[in-house]
Amino acid sequence: MKYQVKGDITNGEMSLTIADVNLDDSGVYCCRVKIESLGIDLKREIQVEIQHSMMPDNLVRGSVDDTVTLPCKYTPDEGPREVCWGKGSCPLFKCNNKVLTTDGANVDWTESNRYKLLGDISNGDVSLTISGLTKDQEGTYCCRIRVPGILNDIKKDIKLEIQDVTLVRGSLKDTLVLPCSYDTDSGTRSTCWGHGPCGLLTCHNKILESDSDDVIWRESKKYQLTGNLAKGNVSLTIKEANADDGGVYCCRVKVPGVFNDIKTEIRVEIRNGIVFCILYL
Numbered sequence: 691m692k693y694q695v696k697g698d699i700t701n702g703e704m705s706l707t708i709a710d711v712n713l714d715d716s717g718v719y720c721c722r723v724k725i726e727s728l729g730i731d732l733k734r735e736i737q738v739e740i741q742h743s744m745m746p747d748n749l750v751r752g753s754v755d756d757t758v759t760l761p762c763k764y765t766p767d768e769g770p771r772e773v774c775w776g777k778g779s780c781p782l783f784k785c786n787n788k789v790l791t792t793d794g795a796n797v798d799w800t801e802s803n804r805y806k807l808l809g810d811i812s813n814g815d816v817s818l819t820i821s822g823l824t825k826d827q828e829g830t831y832c833c834r835i836r837v838p839g840i841l842n843d844i845k846k847d848i849k850l851e852i853q854d855v856t857l858v859r860g861s862l863k864d865t866l867v868l869p870c871s872y873d874t875d876s877g878t879r880s881t882c883w884g885h886g887p888c889g890l891l892t893c894h895n896k897i898l899e900s901d902s903d904d905v906i907w908r909e910s911k912k913y914q915l916t917g918n919l920a921k922g923n924v925s926l927t928i929k930e931a932n933a934d935d936g937g938v939y940c941c942r943v944k945v946p947g948v949f950n951d952i953k954t955e956i957r958v959e960i961r962n963g964i965v966f967c968i969l970y971l
Contacts, residue, residue: 696808703821705757707808708738716887718937751851757821759808760848762833766814770794772836773816775805780832780845789831790818820850828852866928867916868956870941874922878902880944881924883913888940888953898926936960 694707704723708715721734752758764771773792776785785791789801797807804822809815816835820827828850835844872879881900884893893899897909905915912930917923924943928935936958943952 703806705808705819705821707759748846748848749851750848752823754823754825754852756823757819758823758850760818760820760831760833760850762816762818762835762846762848763809764814764816764835764844766812770812770814774832774834774836775818776832776834777829778832779830779847780834782841783843785832785834792816823852825852862931862933862960864931866931866935866958868926868928868939868941868958870924870926870943870954870956871917872922872924872943872952874920878920878922881915882942882944883926884940884942885937886940887938888942888955890949891951893940893942900924931958931960933960 692709694709695704696707704721706719706721716738719736719738721736723733750758750760760775762773762775772794774785774788775790777787777789788799790797790805790807791799792807792811795811800806804820806819806821807816808819809817816833818831818833831848831850833846833848837843868883870881870883880902882893882896883898884896886894888894896907898905898913898915899907900915900919903919908914912928914927914929915924916927917925924941926939926941939956939958941954941956945951
């Protein structure tokens with residue numbers, strides 16, 4: 691099955707696992723928890739962007755408070771094997787700063803209930819799921835699969851990058867400012883804003899573009915750059931915010947060279963008359 695909930699539902703873990711992702715899996719997903727006693731639903735939207743194979747399988751990115759999975763698998767042809775996960779690169783013989791271990795069939799120790807194995811351990815899926823991310827969890831993790839013999843262990847280092855989140859609040863019809871800036875020590879640069887995730891090389895659904903000195907094109911007068919462009923302030927001002935202004939925005943500062951552009955994605959959510967803007971750096 692492509693879509694599964696593998697967490698402990700009784701403890702409120704309802705993260706969605708999507709197997710064998712492809713480009714069609716990109717987009718916004720909604721998790722809705724119904725609370726009948728209060729007559730309200732808890733809602734959370736998550737943006738998924740698939741970028742071909744540009745991101746290596748040993749790099750995982752997430753945001754503060756997110757749930758992420760660090761992939762690690764082996765083929766259990768000779769039966770299940772003991773596994774340990776540790777914080778830091780894999781050393782020669784062990785896991786440093788252990789966060790979780792298994793006896794081969796089950797998890798037998800974990801530093802915190804934030805660390806879990808939600809995959810099918812019997813089939814060799816020992817991917818580590820970390821919930822409630824905090825900034826101090828950023829870094830390299832080691833997955834070590836025990837194999838008898840000297841230096842036979844299967845080892846995999848995975849880097850976890852955690853993005854800071856900034857929250858901006860406003861009301862409908864307000865003027866909303868989406869922050870974006872860059873260092874001008876090497877001079878000012880051209881910029882584009884798009885209503886959609888940052889593409890590999892462009893701004894999708896472009897709504898505004900500037901050269902190094904001024905705005906040269908905009909889709910509508912509601913989009914403005916009111917900051918000091920000479921000092922690298924290219925924050926987008928949206929006037930008269932409405933429901934159609936919700937979604938992900940991309941600020942792209944163009945830097946010469948392949949894949950050198952500075953990209954910032956910002957999520958705008960409009961709910962019940964309130965505008966929420968979450969910035970992913």
